[in-house]
């Protein structure tokens with residue numbers, strides 16, 4: 001054993017420690033020599049812009065990706081052949097951004113995948129008991145049955161199952177759970193339940209790594225915060241040594257303060273763009289959107305917001321009762337894995353697909369026009385890649401989401417439906433996209449914007465709150481507070 005290795009081992013009282021981790025993907029340097037550690041009983045917040053290298057680093061901690069160079073130590077021992085199964089044995093689990101549940105299996109069967117010991121007679125019932133107990137502990141009002149087929153669950157509920165499954169314990173120890181944007185599909189109420197559980201878990205001596213683009217979440221719940229930028233750790237400090245501005249500055253120069261809608265006093269209302277009544281609406285309430293308006297859809301996740309957006313999208317192709325749509329429509333999907341991304345295609349092709357008429361040269365798509373459209377949007381919203389002809393999955397999660405934005409905004413759609421589209425998008429880009437949405441609205445575009453982030457509703461002219469598939473309130477921006485939304489969501493109005 002070399003002297004350096006001895007020192008590394010001696011210093012390694014942490015659950016996990018990475019020294020000098022490097023990783024390249026072709027020409028992209030995803031990690032350029034990162035030191036990172038997590039001690040027992042701490043919640044480490046990990047933040048950074050889209051493509052900063054957070055997920056790549058976490059894949060190394062979880063054993064799904066080996067570093068090109070650098071050392072990994074776990075519980076004081078150097079790991080030469082670190083892998084997912086080794087990580088599991090050593091008590092390290094990960095909830096990745098892209099959900100990993102099998103959609104055609106039940107919640108209980110998905111739980112079995114992580115626990116080889118759940119075998120023999122009656123394993124389904126034992127798996128069901130295990131996952132139900134954990135769901136009850138983390139999300140007391142979850143409403144999920146262990147026998148539900150995962151593919152039938154909303155994305156929010158799938159995320160809840162994924163998170164709960166990571167915390168279930170059978171024979172292997174559990175010391176550290178990596179949560180990569182765990183609240184991205186959860187509403188404020190459910191996200192609060194999860195974060196309170198994380199605090200209890202850490203108080204009991206266990207550890208978490210919390211990755212989130214919702215900086216308040218990290219500031220409030222982490223003990224220590226590590227900031228990454230361009231494949232490197234640029235700052236690591238106690239959480240109480242940071243405020244939002246210091247974090248944003250460390251992440252790389254995004255504007256800490258953004259403009260608000262008050263600066264954009266609206267001219268009088270434009271022509272009608274959408275009039276829609278949810279299928280379950282028994283009273284006369286309906287959603288009305290005019291040209292140039294930004295309309296918010298709020299309330300607890302899974303209460304009919306996405307359903308109404310999808311119904312409006314469908315009504316643009318084919319007449320549907322109760323829905324009137326007067327202009328072309330584009331949709332920015334929130335569940336990019338199942339609704340948005342064409343996995344075999346390049347980034348440029350994924351952006352161009354909604355603009356084929358404009359990209360056509362005779363009967364064929366002009367590669368040059370497609371490349372120009374892609375280059376324009378790469379520049380406009382900062383899609384980080386050396387080549388827009390690379391496969392869409394070569395992008396980090398947030399950058400994939402930006403490509404979906406580019407697809408909708410680059411099209412001829414007058415109405416843009418946004419289904420919680422900012423999931424996984426970093427703070428700097430979010431602020432730019434908010435500006436872009438407001439600018440496009442001033443130019444007459446209409447936005448229907450479902451979001452689980454209450455702060456985003458500040459960008460809207462007015463907001464419909466949903467409960468049980470129905471509209472229960474219509475608030476103006478001035479009336480809007482988180483309490484008011486939660487009150488409407490839980491009240492007896494519907």
Ligand SMILES: Nc1ncnc2c1ncn2[C@@H]1O[C@H](COP(=O)(O)OP(=O)(O)OP(=O)(O)O)[C@@H](O)[C@H]1O
Pocket residue numbers: 025026028029030048049050051052053054055056057384385393394395396397398399424426
């Ligand atoms: N499989 C891959 N092939 C090619 N490039 C990749 C691959 N995985 C990651 N990258 C690149 O490595 C860099 C770091 O990506 P990573 O996913 O770690 O970023 P991130 O900080 O997690 O971003 P986000 O906040 O958007 O999730 C990015 O430039 C990304 O495009």
